[in-house]
Amino acid sequence: MSGESTRLSAQDWARAAVKAIADGGLAAVAVEPLARTLGVTKGSFYAHYRNRDELVAAALAEWRRSHGDEGLAELAAITDPERRLRELLTTVVHSVQPLAPSVHLSLLGDRNDPRVRDAVRWVNRARLELLVRTYRELGLPPDRATARARVAYAAILGLVHLAQTDPDAPHSAVLADEVTTVFLPS
Incomplete structure (x- = not known):
C-alpha cells in the first residue's frame, strides 16, 4: 500500500x-x-x-482533550447556569447507551499506571470544576456546590457503569428527566 x-x-x-x-x-x-x-x-x-x-x-x-476542558467548552459557554446544568446532565444521560464501552470506566482498571491516573484526574477535574461553577452560579455556597457536584458526577459515572453492564438499563429519555430533577438545586 x-x-x-x-x-x-x-x-x-x-x-x-x-x-x-x-x-x-x-x-x-x-x-x-x-x-x-x-x-x-x-x-x-x-x-x-x-x-x-x-x-x-x-x-x-486525545481523551483528555475531547472529554476535559475542550470537550466541555460548548456547555461551559452557556451563560444561564440552570440551562447549562440541564443540558450537561441531559447530554450525559443521552450519551449513555446499554452495553456501550466507556473509556473512563475501562481506564479505571489501569488506574495504577501514572499516565492513566493523570489523565483520569485531568478529566475528573475539568468536569467537576464545571459542575461546581454551575452550582455556585445557581446560588449554592462553596461547600454545598462542591458536594453537590461530586454527588452528581458520581451518579453520572454510576449511570455509565450500569449502562455498560446491564442490557436492560432504562432508556436515556426516562433517565434524563429524573437526573435533572434530582440534581437541580431546590
Missing part, C-alpha cells in the same frame, strides 16, 4: 487507540490489531510513533 502513511494521521491512530481503550483498557492498545482495524499495515503506525507507549500517551492526551 503505497502512501498509506499519508492517509492516516497520528490523530487517527490516537483516536483508534482511544476506542480500543474503551473496549479493553490499555491492554487493547496493540499496533497490529489497530492496523487491521484501520485497514493499514504497521508501517503506517511507525510513520507517526516510535513505539506503543507513544501511542498510549497520544491516546490519553
Whole structure:
C-alpha cells in the first residue's frame, strides 16, 4: 500500500487507540490489531510513533482533550447556569447507551499506571470544576456546590457503569428527566 502513511494521521491512530481503550483498557492498545482495524499495515503506525507507549500517551492526551476542558467548552459557554446544568446532565444521560464501552470506566482498571491516573484526574477535574461553577452560579455556597457536584458526577459515572453492564438499563429519555430533577438545586 503505497502512501498509506499519508492517509492516516497520528490523530487517527490516537483516536483508534482511544476506542480500543474503551473496549479493553490499555491492554487493547496493540499496533497490529489497530492496523487491521484501520485497514493499514504497521508501517503506517511507525510513520507517526516510535513505539506503543507513544501511542498510549497520544491516546490519553486525545481523551483528555475531547472529554476535559475542550470537550466541555460548548456547555461551559452557556451563560444561564440552570440551562447549562440541564443540558450537561441531559447530554450525559443521552450519551449513555446499554452495553456501550466507556473509556473512563475501562481506564479505571489501569488506574495504577501514572499516565492513566493523570489523565483520569485531568478529566475528573475539568468536569467537576464545571459542575461546581454551575452550582455556585445557581446560588449554592462553596461547600454545598462542591458536594453537590461530586454527588452528581458520581451518579453520572454510576449511570455509565450500569449502562455498560446491564442490557436492560432504562432508556436515556426516562433517565434524563429524573437526573435533572434530582440534581437541580431546590
